[in-house]
Amino acid sequence: MHPAPSVIAFTTLSGLGFGLLAWLGIDATPPTGWTAFAFFAIAFALSVGGLISSTFHLGRPERAWKAFSQWRTSWLSREGVCAVAALVVMGLYAAALVFAGAHFALLGWLGAALSLGTVYTTSMIYAQLKTIPRWNTPLTCVLYLAYAITGGALLSGRVEIALVLLLVSAGLQILWWMQGDGAFSGRGTTMETATGLGSIGTVRSAAPPHTAPNYLVREFIHIIGRKHAQKLRVISIALMAVLPILLLLLPFSHMAAAVAVVSHIAGVAVSRWLFFAEAEHTVGLYYGAR
Amino acid sequence: MTSLPEKTEKKLGLVIDLDTCVGCHACVISCKGWNTENYGAPLSDQRPYGTDPMGTFLNRVHSYEVQPDSGQAQTVHFPKSCLHCEDAPCVTVCPTGASYKRSEDGIVLVNETDCIGCGLCAWACPYGARELDQAEGVMKKCTLCVDRIYNENLPEVDREPACVRTCPAGARHFGDFADPESNVSKLTAERGGMDLMPELGTKPVNKYLPPRPKDAWDGEEDILAPFLTPVAEEPSGFLGWLDKQLSRLPGDGKTDS
Ligand code: SF4
Numbered sequence A: 001m002h003p004a005p006s007v008i009a010f011t012t013l014s015g016l017g018f019g020l021l022a023w024l025g026i027d028a029t030p031p032t033g034w035t036a037f038a039f040f041a042i043a044f045a046l047s048v049g050g051l052i053s054s055t056f057h058l059g060r061p062e063r064a065w066k067a068f069s070q071w072r073t074s075w076l077s078r079e080g081v082c083a084v085a086a087l088v089v090m091g092l093y094a095a096a097l098v099f100a101g102a103h104f105a106l107l108g109w110l111g112a113a114l115s116l117g118t119v120y121t122t123s124m125i126y127a128q129l130k131t132i133p134r135w136n137t138p139l140t141c142v143l144y145l146a147y148a149i150t151g152g153a154l155l156s157g158r159v160e161i162a163l164v165l166l167l168v169s170a171g172l173q174i175l176w177w178m179q180g181d182g183a184f185s186g187r188g189t190t191m192e193t194a195t196g197l198g199s200i201g202t203v204r205s206a207a208p209p210h211t212a213p214n215y216l217v218r219e220f221i222h223i224i225g226r227k228h229a230q231k232l233r234v235i236s237i238a239l240m241a242v243l244p245i246l247l248l249l250l251p252f253s254h255m256a257a258a259v260a261v262v263s264h265i266a267g268v269a270v271s272r273w274l275f276f277a278e279a280e281h282t283v284g285l286y287y288g289a290r
Numbered sequence B: 001m002t003s004l005p006e007k008t009e010k011k012l013g014l015v016i017d018l019d020t021c022v023g024c025h026a027c028v029i030s031c032k033g034w035n036t037e038n039y040g041a042p043l044s045d046q047r048p049y050g051t052d053p054m055g056t057f058l059n060r061v062h063s064y065e066v067q068p069d070s071g072q073a074q075t076v077h078f079p080k081s082c083l084h085c086e087d088a089p090c091v092t093v094c095p096t097g098a099s100y101k102r103s104e105d106g107i108v109l110v111n112e113t114d115c116i117g118c119g120l121c122a123w124a125c126p127y128g129a130r131e132l133d134q135a136e137g138v139m140k141k142c143t144l145c146v147d148r149i150y151n152e153n154l155p156e157v158d159r160e161p162a163c164v165r166t167c168p169a170g171a172r173h174f175g176d177f178a179d180p181e182s183n184v185s186k187l188t189a190e191r192g193g194m195d196l197m198p199e200l201g202t203k204p205v206n207k208y209l210p211p212r213p214k215d216a217w218d219g220e221e222d223i224l225a226p227f228l229t230p231v232a233e234e235p236s237g238f239l240g241w242l243d244k245q246l247s248r249l250p251g252d253g254k255t256d257s
């Protein structure tokens, strides 16, 4: 799949933002006043910024509001509905904390559930697609949720929890890669089933429909990106988990914590780039590629 | 609404005969011609006469080489357009309701005024039957020529899809698969019509007829065959000299010594 920068930015940033909102929502002793303002400002900037960047890849962004209508069947629509609900509920919760110093715990828990619900609906947009076997697993949802919760813990300064979650996320990521590497061949979809010609023999693409590439080739067949995949996997784990863990184990300093956060975000972004670049769509088979 | 209809009254679709398709691409051109002037936004081209040209097509013809375990390989031309799947994953993923499957005849269409061009339906289609138009920013796909098949302004012979009407080899057939007596149902039954990627559970309506087995040379030689052996195996005289000179030119593998 073509790794579109707007989609990578969206899933990375909004996941982090909603993860932070979830932690702020379930906090029994949440910050109030200006401290609360700072935390919520960061959380809203990340989640709303991510959502806005996701509209950049639309062909008709001015009609984006229509996407709220099909929540009965469409995970993309559910994501929109869930995101708006989460932002409204957490907005009320935040306003009470910032301006009145009042803590409505129930509202916070509801907002936290909606925030994680948003991350889950995002992950289901990918996990539902049978056409991309690497994504088509419940583990994709677990991975997205783990990243959101880990990033949120890191951003909200929960050092002990973050240390554990960083290890868990790294483990899940490696597991997801290992499972993903065999997913396409495990599915049994081949050029032979794609063309129905398998009963005659083995199929080879002799000529594509046109000599120049088209939308399908550009969107779905991204082979160059996979060349350095193994190196990028190592870089991703190092930035996402290893470096932040080392920095958090040092005696606490704001500088080290800030570097840990930036490194984590960069690592997640690399992982998201690979998420798209390594994904193979069944349409590639018609072009003799994967 | 992007829920799929429980059942459609008719199941309109195409039978594509891989035995007779000669790979001429006439259906590609007639499809582009009809659909760029009729239903919805035109099918745009980018840099059509420049480097790296690109354009939107609702129907494309691939060519494959199939190699059996023994014997000659076979070339198969393979036209591909939307299969109007019964369990169409492209419809249910659509967030706006722009993509829908009609309950009356099963045709899968895009309402272009609702489409936001998110591209998710193209991601969900296993067959590459949907293309995002680069000029209009909306999703384009085969309409089964819905604006021809019911069009009373056209003479009756033309009330079938443009690709079917145009195919010089008669490799494309249009009809109702819900009717067991229709031309397409009979063809599918007679020739073993098949689904593409059946393992993905999309239940395509369109069916593909497999190529018939090719002739093989396994009989006796004709009794006159010995008299037909070439008179001279190697050219001699002037032809032989010419052959040698031509073989000396660069670009030709030397056959003589
Ligand atoms: S072929 Fe693709 S676009 Fe057509 S109905 Fe099936 S899934 Fe949808």
Ligand code: SF4
Pocket: B093, B094, B095, B096, B097, B098, B099, B110, B114, B115, B116, B117, B118, B119, B120, B121, B122, B138, B139
């Ligand atoms: S591109 Fe258009 S038709 Fe396709 S899923 Fe998005 S809104 Fe629906």
Ligand code: SF4
Pocket: B030, B031, B032, B034, B035, B058, B059, B081, B082, B141, B142, B143, B144, B145, B161, B162, B163, B164
């Ligand atoms: S039925 Fe019409 S739209 Fe579909 S491939 Fe044929 S000509 Fe194109």
